[in-house]
Amino acid sequence: MTQANSNGSTIRASTVESEPPTIAIKSLNHVYFDYQSKKTVHALKDVELEIQPSELVTVVGPSGCGKTTLLNIIAGFIKPTEGQILVNGRPVNKPGKDRGVVFQELAILPWRTVYRNIAHGLEIQKVAKEEIERRVRRLTELTGLEGFENHYPHQLSGGMKQRVAVARTWAADPEIILMDEPFAAVDAMTRQTLQEELLSLTVRTGKTVFFITHSVEEAVFLGDRVIALSARPGRVKADITVPVSRANRSWREMSKNDALQECVEDVLELVRGEATASDRSGGAVSADRTHEA
Ligand SMILES: Nc1ncnc2c1ncn2[C@@H]1O[C@H](COP(=O)(O)OP(=O)(O)O)[C@@H](O)[C@H]1O
Numbered sequence: 001m002t003q004a005n006s007n008g009s010t011i012r013a014s015t016v017e018s019e020p021p022t023i024a025i026k027s028l029n030h031v032y033f034d035y036q037s038k039k040t041v042h043a044l045k046d047v048e049l050e051i052q053p054s055e056l057v058t059v060v061g062p063s064g065c066g067k068t069t070l071l072n073i074i075a076g077f078i079k080p081t082e083g084q085i086l087v088n089g090r091p092v093n094k095p096g097k098d099r100g101v102v103f104q105e106l107a108i109l110p111w112r113t114v115y116r117n118i119a120h121g122l123e124i125q126k127v128a129k130e131e132i133e134r135r136v137r138r139l140t141e142l143t144g145l146e147g148f149e150n151h152y153p154h155q156l157s158g159g160m161k162q163r164v165a166v167a168r169t170w171a172a173d174p175e176i177i178l179m180d181e182p183f184a185a186v187d188a189m190t191r192q193t194l195q196e197e198l199l200s201l202t203v204r205t206g207k208t209v210f211f212i213t214h215s216v217e218e219a220v221f222l223g224d225r226v227i228a229l230s231a232r233p234g235r236v237k238a239d240i241t242v243p244v245s246r247a248n249r250s251w252r253e254m255s256k257n258d259a260l261q262e263c264v265e266d267v268l269e270l271v272r273g274e275a276t277a278s279d280r281s282g283g284a285v286s287a288d289r290t291h292e293a
Pocket residue numbers: 032033034035041043061062063064065066067068069070232
């Protein structure tokens with residue numbers, strides 16, 4: 001919290017020190033039992049992570065290193081074998097309205113129009129019709145879906161469908177948005193547009209975002225911080241602060257900005273070693289550079 005003093009400048013209230021992070025992950029371990037092979041799979045190991053209000057943290061790591069598992073644990077879909085997730089200082093172990101998820105697979109309903117897809121969660125929550133209208137209008141504006149309200153998903157391009165999925169999660173107004181490789185299935189040009197739109201949406205709405213990707217360039221382009229996970233069992237291998245403010249990033253700037261390019265190289269270096277380790281143990285190499293300028 002900040003407050004203005006008598007000469008107009010702002011001072012930090014002393015409470016700021018004691019405010020908990022939006023998300024705190026403590027001593028997290030997760031082990032699956034694979035019923036087919038009758039073996040245990042150690043997916044995550046000793047993960048410690050804090051995410052502050054309105055931060056956008058990206059997570060990158062080789063395929064199979066536990067990224068989706070981590071997201072599912074934060075979302076409350078999976079109970080971790082060990083450790084704890086705190087949201088604003090309170091332990092969580094089930095899904096809640098404070099956390100919205102944008103899944104890797106498109107989670108939009110083909111029989112509902114764009115408007116009714118975005119409104120869906122709000123209708124379930126029995127939000128008043130006028131409020132639903134207001135929120136859907138704002139989200140269609142923010143995501144470039146104006147004019148498409150009455151279209152059905154089959155009438156939309158892949159990029160437009162992905163915008164519907166994003167708008168739908170935002171409409172419920174959760175404090176935290178968890179995103180699992182949401183742009184992996186769209187073409188490269190559309191992906192860049194969606195990434196720029198996501199930056200602007202997150203800056204304008206101040207959401208705290210946890211974003212998983214297997215693309216190092218995407219991780220650096222979108223993130224305030226990039227968390228690099230090791231090959232399975234996933235550990236936090238590095239926590240890198242991106243040296244340029246997220247507010248004014250664009251792909252045009254990204255290709256010209258030395259600090260951002262160096263950051264990409266640093267993270268690529270970290271992830272390459274892990275991808276090789278993962279490859280040897282049967283996982284796919286995932287340090288691909290999908291946004292070559
Ligand atoms: N329900 C499950 N039962 C057993 N093993 C699982 C289950 N879900 C995921 N795994 C295994 O856990 C590891 C991590 O999976 P996941 O979190 O999906 O990785 P990522 O998203 O990084 O690709 C993988 O080896 C995967 O095969």
